[in-house]
Amino acid sequence: MTWTTRQRSEIAGHPAIVAGQGPVVLLLHGVGLRAEAWGSQIDALAGAGFRAIAPDMIGHGAAAPSGASSLEDFVAPVRAMVDGPAVVVGHSMGAMMALALGSEVQGVVAMNAVYRRSDAAKAAVTARAASLDGQTVADPEPTLARWFGTAPSEARHACEQWLRDADLAGYRAAYTVFAAEDGPEDAALAGLRCPALFLTGAEEPNSTPEMSQAMAALAPQGRCVVVEGAAHMLPMTHAAVVNAVLVEFAERCLR
Numbered sequence: 001m002t003w004t005t006r007q008r009s010e011i012a013g014h015p016a017i018v019a020g021q022g023p024v025v026l027l028l029h030g031v032g033l034r035a036e037a038w039g040s041q042i043d044a045l046a047g048a049g050f051r052a053i054a055p056d057m058i059g060h061g062a063a064a065p066s067g068a069s070s071l072e073d074f075v076a077p078v079r080a081m082v083d084g085p086a087v088v089v090g091h092s093m094g095a096m097m098a099l100a101l102g103s104e105v106q107g108v109v110a111m112n113a114v115y116r117r118s119d120a121a122k123a124a125v126t127a128r129a130a131s132l133d134g135q136t137v138a139d140p141e142p143t144l145a146r147w148f149g150t151a152p153s154e155a156r157h158a159c160e161q162w163l164r165d166a167d168l169a170g171y172r173a174a175y176t177v178f179a180a181e182d183g184p185e186d187a188a189l190a191g192l193r194c195p196a197l198f199l200t201g202a203e204e205p206n207s208t209p210e211m212s213q214a215m216a217a218l219a220p221q222g223r224c225v226v227v228e229g230a231a232h233m234l235p236m237t238h239a240a241v242v243n244a245v246l247v248e249f250a251e252r253c254l255r
Contacts, residue, residue, distance in 0.1 A: 001040055001236075002158075003155070012077065014080070016081070017036070017052075017054045017055075018051065018053050019052050022049045022050045023050055023084075025053070025089060026087070027094075028078060029060070030091045030093045032166050032175075033162055034060050034061035035055060037162075038054045040236070040242075041243055042054055053081055058174070064167075068174075069176075073177075075101065079101060087107040088108050088109070095110035096178070102194060107254070108192070112232055114182065115183030125179045125206075128175070132171065134168050137168065138163075138171075146231075149231070183215070189215055190219070190220070194253070196216070198224045200230075203231040207232065
């Protein structure tokens, strides 16, 4: 698949790619990316009779930076997009945002979500956040290596371009929040009343299968799916698997 730039609409005053008609599935991307990262899922959900809405995170894509400094600051614009029955799907930092909306929707999918990082992982992500000055472009290669390994691919190339073109202040603000968060509170997971799906890759070193399994065990209607051979960029590298899981989940929650 080629991840080309798509037209935006204004939803609650915020830029988003919108496709299809029917119950809403809201798709929230991670740090350094943009709404196009969900390209395959947008097409699959729209084709299955859903209205796919993929907003740009604050400071990413067509969304201007706004001084956001907390997870709630990033959640607020997308919360305004939920005005009826919906499933919210988030990837990486988007998963943190999706879980924050869990009490307001009919279903939540947390993809490659962090939960209780190890001390080593905390130190590494904190160091990466501290290295960002908001003025110079960080070398994307270490990030791409964590996400994809070293083999070239269209997905890897697309992410490299997005990382190189990212608004520097917006990227720094989002990554600082991402590094400071350590996953949802146990009480919030235990209090989820909607179905909750935790999806990650078997080869994911930072949002590990163990993290997803632990969160699913706490959520009353939690389920964990681990995709073999996958790492961090599931929506792009394993789109067919992700699409099938999301369509089935949205059908169960919204039909």
